[in-house]
Amino acid sequence: MYIQNQHVSVSNSDIKIHWIILLLLAVSSPSDAVTLTGSSEYAVPGTEFTLTCDVPEEATLVQFYRRPNVTTPVGSVQVGGDQCYNTQVNPAVPCTPDVCSCVTSGETLGTVFRWIIQPQTGDHGSVWYCTRTNLNLPDPALDSDDYTLTVAVPPRISNLKIETEDVNLTEGSSISLVCSVESFPPSTIQWFYKANNTVLLTTPDVLESTYTLTNADCLDTGLYTCSVRNSVSNTAVTRGIPVNVLCKPREDPRVNGNHRFGLTTSDDLTLTAMFLANPEPSFMWTFQDLANKTTSELKNGTDSFIIRNSFDRMNLSALSMGIRKDMHEDMYGTYTVTATNSQGSGRINFSVEAQGKPNPPYEGIAICPSADQAILIWRSAFDGGSTQTFVVGKRIRTQGIFVIDRQLDTPDPGQHRTAIISIYGLTGGTQYFFVVFAVNKFGNSTFERDVNCTTQVSQVHASACGTDSMYVPGVVLTITGVITLLFTVGLEIIFRRNRKLCCSKLQLPKQKEFQNIQLSERDGTPHRDNERSLYDQLDTNDVAKASVYSELGGHHHVYQNDPVSEGNGGQYEALKGRTASNVYEELHSQTASETETYVNTAIGGKRKQRH
Known part of the structure; x- marks a missing residue:
């Protein structure tokens, strides 16, 4: 009645102007527009997804449609008695959270209407809109803009190929493997080499990935796998493609072969x-x-x-x-x-040859990383066809002999393989020389040249040296002063005595203390130029028993050249020329010491000295 009386009191022209203004406001005001949105950027197949229809002007009823069907709604929500009802069913029932909801603004009006759907992969790209109904508004029914539903799609490998004309590749050529994917959101694509499951390439958030194999090698032959995963896939999707690289025969680098036999x-x-x-x-x-x-x-x-x-x-x-x-x-x-x-x-x-003594070890290196330690490294050579063991000898510069420590014996790591041992208990700041003997039952051989290193100076010794460096000059200066004083007093006494004897005849006593002294060199001390090598190999003709080392029985054995010998250059003493009984008598009857010196001599026969 109020609205009708109001209309009666105005003219027809005023009514037209009023409706024109309302129509312009309705068209021009964006706040009056009906909008449809989704609850997230994309829907996950099989999970709930909410379509929200926002109605600023209020509505009594909102219906949800999926194109192309514009006659039958998918969902319908109506407000009544300040409650939300699902009118998609008959009779209408109150909305439940898993189906629908709304925000009411009065007994029969609401502003936000929601409808729950569970989209599947096939719903990806579908178009939706909502329609609000309010008979009290100039436009009783008003549609929203279209909303396109995006559904997450688990990855699917659509294409996997090799970009080359020939399936069989030659060594040195290059190929590209291409993996194409259909998925939403985009996928992370990984390339694997199937033989050892090595990851070759990882490319995130893409629909295509290319792996390029440059300078193909024979060992690149095998199955290459494209593995695809995105945020909606529980497991990766994989597909393999074979690559075949041809090559001429060569020795297999994966195998350490033996090429020499005794x-x-x-x-x-x-x-x-x-x-x-x-x-x-x-x-x-x-x-x-x-x-x-x-x-x-x-x-x-x-x-x-x-x-x-x-x-x-x-x-x-x-x-x-x-x-x-x-x-x-x-x-x-x-x-x-x-x-x-x-x-x-x-x-x-x-x-293939007859068995004999081993070849010398080679590539020897000595490293002294600390004050009491040395690390000795060498490579094993041919064992002569018989099991070999490595024996280590060491000496310092002031010694003429190599001391053999049997606790350092090292088994053969294999031909051309590396052996490494650590030697402890050394003296700091000292140069050590090392030699390695390869020993089997036929004889032994050693480095062409010994190796050496100098141990580090210990911190305690360095500090003591620093203190002594300040102390020694003071002592030297004190002694020099005392000697100068004594020398001056002595001159004064001599001068006074000479004055008393200046007129008498001077007779000097004979210096008998020098009459019987003769200066000579040490007997048997060699000149450095004549010194023999301390590590020449054993002559296999001089070896009589299976293992010289096993007969010695002591912890340390010493090998030394005879400095007098000018004959067969520096070979170590062997036990040739003796009967077995004599050998064992000489080796085992003397028990005074465990350290023995074997002296090599070219004249006068072989001998063993006990220290």
Whole structure:
């Protein structure tokens, strides 16, 4: 009634102007617009997602639609009695938090209306809008702008390829592997090398990743895996692609092979050649004897020679094994196996010889990291075909002998492998010389030159030296003053006595204390130029027993050259020329000391000195 009476009291022209103003305000004011938003940037498939319709002008009813269907709403919320009702069902029921809700502003009006959906992957990209209804407004029904629903999509690898024309690659070439993904949000893509599960490349938040393999090597052959994951995937999606790199045969760098063998006659010979090759190679064995230097091909089953070949396609290992039974002297020589495939050929040589003393260790290094410690490093050489042990000797500059400490004995780490030991109990600020003997039952050999290092000066000794450096000058000055004073008094006494005897005849007494003194050099002291090497190797012809070291029985043994000898340059004493009983008598009957010196002499025979 109030609204009708008000309209009656105004003219028709005023009514038109009033409605025009209201219409302009409704169109031009952004605060009156109906908006539809989602509860987050994207929806996760199978989880609740809230569509919120904001109605600033208030509404009694809000309906939610999904295009293209604009006639049947997906959800409907109405306010009644200051409560929110789900009118999508019949009869209407109060809203529950898992279905709908609203913010009321009166008995029949509300400003915010919410509808809960559970989108799936297929709902990604769907278009939604809401419609508010308020019969008391100039526009009783008003739609919101469209809202596009984004649904998180677990990753799916859509394409995995190699950007190259030829499936088989040659060594040194480059290839690119491309992995394309469909997902939302974008995924983290990782590349793995399947053989050892090594991560090659990680690229976050992308839909495509490219891994480039430059300068391809034979060992790059294998399965490469693209692994994809994003925030909505519980497990990674993977797909593999094989890469095949061809290469000519070569000795397998993953295997530490033995190329030199020492055998006795009647021993069995087994030669194992490991090649890296792709594709599978064929093998041929040849033999060159030591005596005639003639080369002949070895065939399986002939000349007591057996050949066994195999190929592991997974790791590209090509194995050829040559076996020879019951060795003879004419079987010593060089054995060569040649592997050939479509990419070329490669060969491995084996040297087979009679057993003998070991080759000298090499690449010796001595390091003194502290005042009482030295670290000795060397590489093992061929063991002569018999198990070898390494024995360490040490001396200081003022000593002429190397002292052997049997507690430093070191087992063979393997041919061409490195041995490292630490030596403790040294004196600070002292230069030490070291030598390493390789010993087997046939003899021994050692470094071409000894190695040395100087231990660090201890802090206590350095402090004492600093104090002494201030003390010594004071003592020297004091003694010098006393000597000067005594010298002056002596001159005064002599001067006075000479005055009393100036007129008498002077007779000097004979100096008998010098008559019987003769100056001479020390007997047997050599000149430095004539000093022999302290580490020359043993002559295998001089070795009579299986191991000299095992017979000595003491903790320390000393090897020394004879400085008088001018003969067979500095070889250590061996036990040749004695019967076994005499040897044991001499070694074990003398028990006064555990330290022995073995002196090498080229004249006058061999001797053992006891200290």
